[in-house]
Structure formats: structure tokens, C-alpha cells
Amino acid sequence: MADVYSFLTGPCFIVSLAVFFGGLLFRFVRYFYGLDWRLERVAYRPWLGDGIKGGVHSAFKWLIPFGTYGWRAQPFFTVCFVLFHAGAVLVPLFLIGHNVILEETFGFSLPAMPQPLADVLVAATIMGAFFIVLRRIALAEVRILTTWYDYFILALATVPFVTGFIARLHVGNYDFWLLCHIISGELMLILAPFTKLSHIVLYFASRWQLGADYAIKRGGHRRGDCFPW
């Protein structure tokens, strides 16, 4: 058991992180490399400054809960989204347990968040996922779009939180749940660049592009400030 654990938190952990960061970096770079001013009809280079400004504004405005017209139009989904994403982004990075492994493996770590905060965030993530599933089933306009792949992606992202939370609460067999947590977490890391989870970086790329599009071509300075997202 100890061997399996040390393998999973040792070489396997390193490989997972390498695939995750390397893969996502590759996809991010490839996105921009693949942009074509003629096909998209956006003159990126001559107006790069405007493009960067409008693009960054577009990406960051949408990170603010209820910060955009779109988020405000869908309050229920916005709450689900925020509940889910806050923990999903922050806990893996700043959980004390993760940072201990990081310190042991690489000799450095990130600041750790207080454990009660992590608990709250994880609970929120699980609740968020639950409501997202409910919404998918309940609303006809979401149901028609939903495929098994969507549930798979949601499971891929949520199972590490559920298993980690069970282990943390010491319900049932701790070692078993911890193992499940590590395996599902590493699976998520490895699959992220190859699935819709690539939106972890492609969100920024795609949002940047539309913001730049509006800033360079569809109004730009005539509109005054940036596009009113």
C-alpha cells in the first residue's frame, strides 16, 4: 500500500503535472499560433495594443461574479458557476495537504489556505456540481445540448473533490478514499489538455479573441471604452 501511495505521489504525480501544464501550455500557444487575421477578419498585428486591452478586459470582466450583463441575466446559473469554480480553482492550488507534497517533491510550495476555508470551498464545489447537473436535467434548453460527454467532464472534475472530502472527513476507509482521490485527481490532470477541461486556458484565449475582435474591428475607439460586457 505504501509503495502504491509513494508511486502515485512520486513519479505519477510528476508525470500528471507535466502533462497538465505542458499540455495546456501547448494548447494555449497553439490557439494563438492558429489565429489568422484573414480568416477571422481581425487585424491583430497593426492594432495589437487595442486588441490586448479589449481582450484582457473581456477575459477578466467575465471572471467577476455578476460582473457582466450575461451573468446578471442568469442569476441561478451564475451562483452554480461561482460555487463550483471557486473551490475547483483555489483548493487544488492552496490546500495545505497538496503543498506538503509539493514541498516534498519539488522543494517549494504555495501559500496554504486555512483548512476551514478549504472545507467550505470544497463543499461549495460539490454543491455547485450538484446544481449544475440538476439544471442540465431540468431545463429543456440545456437538456437538448447535454451529452454523456458533458457528464463525464463534470465527473472528471468533481470526483477528486468528493473523494478528497470523504477522506478528509475520515468517513469509511481513509486509505481507500485517499487513493481514489489521488487517482481521480491525477486522471483529471492528465486528461485536461485533451478534453473540454482545456477551457482552463482556452477560456482566456477565446475570451481574449472576442474582446480583441470588438476592440480592433467591431467598434473599438468609436465605442469609447471597452465593449460593455
Place this chain on the structure above:
Amino acid sequence: MPEGQFANKQPITNEEALKHLLSDKGGKQYYAEMAELDVDTEKLWASIRKTCKSRTMTWLEICAHCGMCADSCFLYRCNDRDPEQVPAFKIQSTLGEMVRRKGQVDNAFMRRAMDYAWSRCTCCNRCGQFCPHGIDMGVMFSYLRGLLYAQGFVPWELKIGAGMHRVYRAQMDVTTEDWVDTCEWMAEENSEEWPGLEIPVDLEDADIMYTLNAREPKHYPEDVAEAAILFHLAGEKWTVPSKGWEQTSLSLFAGDWEACRMNVEEVYGAIERLRPKRVIGTECGHAHRATVIEGPYWAGRPDGKPPVEYIHYVEWVAEALRTGKIKIDPAKKIREKVTLQDSCNYVRNHGLGKFTREIISYIVEDGYFVEMGPNREYNYCCGGGGGFNGVGMYRPQRNVALKTKRDQILATGAKLVIAPCHNCWDAIRDLEEEYEIGIRWSFLKPLLISMAIVPEHLKPQEEDE
């Protein structure tokens, strides 16, 4: 059947072919042939591989299927929230599926895609404003239209429209001679009321070159006269080109990118020939989109800008009122509830909403202007954009689509709608015809002429008798 005599993969390139296609009234045989038309799947896939790159592929891939776009789409809302009208569903089940199948699709698939591309999306781009990932489905539908057009799956009227641009460099059969004659006729027709009124053709180095919509000389020549009167009133040194005056692009609606290029190059050619300081386009939304926003790219201009400053009519009017070139008689300002239609093509897609509101502040008495809700960048399409108005086969769907604008107008309580866009103007006219809600609608030009103070020296002189 591989290729029909009407429905085929060849664009219309000469007058004879154009007249032949027009002779098939309502496209009866055209659509019958289309039901048998083969899909060149190899060519389709080759085209997708060449043109469906990073941005579009990412859009198709990362769509979270969250459905946030549903409510943004006026067609979803006015079709009783039919799930099959959710923008993400519409694009995923057409373009998305086409890409996933690597172009291996059949005739039935293409005809369904055609219905979706031209009767379930007006390319208003509103959904892109509501997608957290910034996925603009209007842009993708426009791209899909291009793929469908190249395979011969395009509504009859739009194949004709694109053909008109290829043959006449205008959306209607208006020749250079017809156009120049119309200018002379209109100048003469109005010269009694407006002494000295001219429509100068091909004047070099003018301050303004004016471009317009072919239906103005063809069906509404008074619109040409009104533009001339307002330039005359403002004391502008202006001109129209004998060639390159047509600013619109039905080829944009059709997805015929080659015809788009040909038309816009004709306009830019006129700019280079006549060297005006700037160009002003008429009260039209898609004409502005085609010539000022997308046009530079069709013409391959790396800076994405037209050869000289090219502005929309509303920008010029706002400037003329601001600088006092045109003065409004305070007694003639509008004193009834009035609302304003924001054209998607130059408000959402070019940020000109502030200019139309500036104009309103000069021509409407305080307290009488009522905004539609939502408005400006967030306004809904008139219901007839993107070519929807012009396709006979989709008239029933278009009439349903008008309900959104009808209800928006009714909610303002206004009986007068200012619509500085040909497409919006038509849609609002049609919605009054269809639903009879008792409204009037107008371009800016006739309103401005009826309200402007005419300086003494421009008034007709009394007869010395």
C-alpha cells in the same frame, strides 16, 4: 442528380444566367433540383480544413453546453422557447456536426443546415455577448453560409442577390447609366424647391464621397434626393461615383465571399479614383458592415481599414448637428413619443449607438424619446436581418421573428419608430403590415429635412413679376 440547371455549385457570373434564374419564379424548380443536388464531400472537407482554424475549432470544442445563449436569442424567445432554437444547438447540429463528420454529409443534412443558417439565425451576434467563453455563433453561421453557398445550398433570392453583385456590382440591376440618370433626374426634379441643388457625379478631391443602397435609385429615388438636399443644406462639397456607388452586399448574406470582394473593391476603386477626404454611407446597417467593417478584409487590406475614413450616415448627421451645419427649428422638433431602432450591424458591431442618441437629442423635444428595452449593444435584431427579409421560402418564420420587435415597440408606447437602416426599416414596415399595431416608421433623412432651418440664400427666390 449532380448539378441542376438552376441549383448547382456555380455562382451566377453573367446577365444571361441571372435572367434565366430569375425566370424560375419563386425558385420552384430551383428548390426541386436542390433536393437532388449532390454534395461534393471532398471539396467540403478540404474547404473546412483550410478555413476552419483555431478560433472556430476552439469555439466548437469548448462550448460547455450550458445554454446561457438560449435567452440571448430573439428567435428562441419568440418561438415559444423551442429548444431547437437554442443557438448552441443550432450551430452544433449543423456546422459542429459537419466538422465532426469530416464533411461526410448528405443532401438532407445540407438542406437542413440551409434552413438553420438562413431562417434560424440572422447573424445578429447577440449570443456572443452572453456566452462565457465568448463563442460568437453569428460569426459561425456566417461561415457556415459560405460553406453551404459553395455547395449550391443557398436560398434562391440570395443566389440571385450574389449574382447581381457579380454582374452589376450592385444588389439590383442598376447599371452605371441608370444610376447617373437617376442622379440627374433627382437633382432636376427638386431644383425648383431647392435652387442650386446638384448631385455631382465623379467630382475629384471632394470633401465627401457618398455611397448608398441600390434600392434607393431603383425603388426610392427620393432617398437619393434627400441625401442631396441635406448635403446641400449643410454646404458640403460632395460627390457620388458613377461606378462603385453601391455599398451593400447581398453576397455577405449569401456567403459568396468572392462576390463580396468584387463589390467592395469597386467601392474602394472609386475612392482611389476620386480621392475624397472621406466617405459617407447611407442609412443602412449591412452596407456599413460590408464596406467599412468586413470589407477591408475581403479586399485584403492588412490594417483592416478602408482606404480613407469611411463613416456611417448617422455619424455625419450627428456631426452636422453638433457643428451647426444643419440647424433644427426648435418649433419643429418631434413632440410625440418616439423610439429608436438600433441596427445590429453598426450599433452592436460598430459602437455607433451614441451617435444616434446624439441625433435624437437635437431632433426630439426633451421627454419624448423612449428607449426600447434592451437597447444599444444589447438590442434585439429587427427580425429581418441577415437576409431573412428577402427570402420568400422563410416568410412565415420571418413573420414570427418580427414579434420580438413588435413587443419591444409596444412596450415603449411610441407610435413613431426611427429606423436608420434599410433592413430594420423594412422589417418594421412589415411588422406593421402583419400585426397592425398602429405605428409609423422613418429614416432620419425625411425627418431632418422637415425640421431643418433653411437659410435664406437656399430658399427659392420669389418670381419677379
